[in-house]
Amino acid sequence: MAVYTDISDEELDALLADYDVGEALAFKGIAEGVENSNFLLETTKGRFILTLYERRVKADELPYFLNLMTWLADRGFPSARPVADREGRVLKTVREKPAAMVEFLTGLSVRRPTVAHCREAGGGLARFHLAGDGYPGRRANDLGQPSWAPMFDRLGAAAEDLKPGLAATIAGDLAMLAKAWPGGLPSGTIHADLFPDNVFFREGRFAAAIDFYFACDDAYAYDLAVMLNAWCFEADGSFNLTAARALLAGYQEHRPLSAAEREALPVLAHGAAMRFFLTRLNDWFSTPTGALVRPKDPLEYERKLAVHRAGLDLLADA
Ligand SMILES: Nc1ncnc2c1ncn2[C@@H]1O[C@H](COP(=O)(O)OP(=O)(O)O)[C@@H](O)[C@H]1O
Ligand SMILES: N[C@@H](CCOP(=O)(O)O)C(=O)O
Numbered sequence: 001m002a003v004y005t006d007i008s009d010e011e012l013d014a015l016l017a018d019y020d021v022g023e024a025l026a027f028k029g030i031a032e033g034v035e036n037s038n039f040l041l042e043t044t045k046g047r048f049i050l051t052l053y054e055r056r057v058k059a060d061e062l063p064y065f066l067n068l069m070t071w072l073a074d075r076g077f078p079s080a081r082p083v084a085d086r087e088g089r090v091l092k093t094v095r096e097k098p099a100a101m102v103e104f105l106t107g108l109s110v111r112r113p114t115v116a117h118c119r120e121a122g123g124g125l126a127r128f129h130l131a132g133d134g135y136p137g138r139r140a141n142d143l144g145q146p147s148w149a150p151m152f153d154r155l156g157a158a159a160e161d162l163k164p165g166l167a168a169t170i171a172g173d174l175a176m177l178a179k180a181w182p183g184g185l186p187s188g189t190i191h192a193d194l195f196p197d198n199v200f201f202r203e204g205r206f207a208a209a210i211d212f213y214f215a216c217d218d219a220y221a222y223d224l225a226v227m228l229n230a231w232c233f234e235a236d237g238s239f240n241l242t243a244a245r246a247l248l249a250g251y252q253e254h255r256p257l258s259a260a261e262r263e264a265l266p267v268l269a270h271g272a273a274m275r276f277f278l279t280r281l282n283d284w285f286s287t288p289t290g291a292l293v294r295p296k297d298p299l300e301y302e303r304k305l306a307v308h309r310a311g312l313d314l315l316a317d318a
Contacts, residue, residue: 035213
C-alpha cells in the first residue's frame with residue numbers, strides 16, 4: 001500500500017486553489033507502488049495523479065525527473081506530462097513534502113508478460129531512448145556499477161543471513177563485473193527501472209511508461225539489460241530466450257544495437273541483476289516488520305544472478 005502520507009480535504013482544496021484544473025470530484029490513494037504516496041484525482045476538468053515524494057527521491061533531483069517527463073511528452077513519447085500551477089510551477093509542497101501533479105495515463109500493466117508484450121515493451125524502451133536524445137538534464141547513475149562494491153561492503157552479513165555462503169559468491173561476481181564492465185557504449189538518458197509495473201498497455205500495444213525516478217545517464221544497452229531480467233524470466237526462475245529475443249527485436253525495430261552493445265549484453269544483464277539484488281537486499285533487512293510496504297524479494301534476483309553466472313548465450317542469432 002503506497003500511501004505513506006494522508007491528505008485532508010482542506011489540504012487538497014488549498015492545493016487545487018493554486019491550479020486551473022477545476023474542482024475535485026474524487027480523490028483516492030493508490031495501493032500500487034513502493035517509493036512514494038500516489039493519489040488519483042478526478043476533477044471537473046480531467047484525471048490526474050498527485051505524488052508526494054517520500055524517501056529515495058531527493059528533492060533537488062525532482063526538476064531533472066519532472067523536466068524529463070515534459071521533454072518526452074513534448075516529443076510524442078507517452079509519458080505523463082507534469083501539470084503546472086497558475087504561476088507555472090510543477091513542483092509544490094504538501095505536508096512539508098515535495099509534491100507534483102501529472103496527467104493520468106490510461107492503460108494497464110501486466111503481471112505475467114507474454115512474448116508479444118516483451119516485443120512491444122522493447123519497442124517502447126527504444127522510443128524512450130530516441131525521444132530522450134538531446135535532453136539537457138544530467139544525472140549520474142548513483143546505482144551504477146561503481147556503486148555496487150561499496151554498497152555490498154555494508155551488506156555482507158545480510159547476504160549470509162539470506163543464504164549461507166552467498167557473501168563470497170557475490171564478492172566473486174562483483175570482482176568479475178568490475179573487470180569485465182564495458183566502457184564506451186552508446187549512452188544517454190535511460191529509464192533504469194522499466195519493469196512490467198512501469199509499463200502500460202492498451203489492446204496489447206505499448207501505451208505508456210511511468211515512474212522515471214531512477215532515470216539517469218548511462219549506456220542504453222544497460223537499460224535493455226534491466227528489462228531482460230525484469231521481463232524475460234519465468235516464475236520457475238528459468239530464462240525465456242524467446243521472450244528475450246522478442247524484446248530485443250522490438251527494441252531494434254526502432255534503434256538497432258551496435259556489435260559492441262550486443263556483445264556486452266550478457267555482462268550488462270549480470271550487472272543489472274546485481275543492482276536489483278543489492279537494493280532489494282538492503283531494503284529487505286532495513287524495512288521494519290509491520291511497515292506499510294512489503295519489500296521485494298532479494299532471492300528472486302539471487303536466482304537471476306545464478307543464471308547469469310552459469311552463462312547465457314542470449315543473442316546468438318537475435
Ligand atoms: N501518470 C499515471 N497515470 C495513471 N496511473 C499512474 C500514473 N502514475 C502512477 N500511476 C499509478 O500509480 C502506481 C504507482 O506509481 P509508481 O510511479 O510506480 O509509484 P512508486 O514510485 O511509488 O513505485 C502505478 O502502479 C499506477 O497504478
Ligand atoms: N523495480 C524495483 C523496485 C522499484 O519499484 P517501483 O515500484 O518504483 O518500480 C525492484 O523490483 O526491485
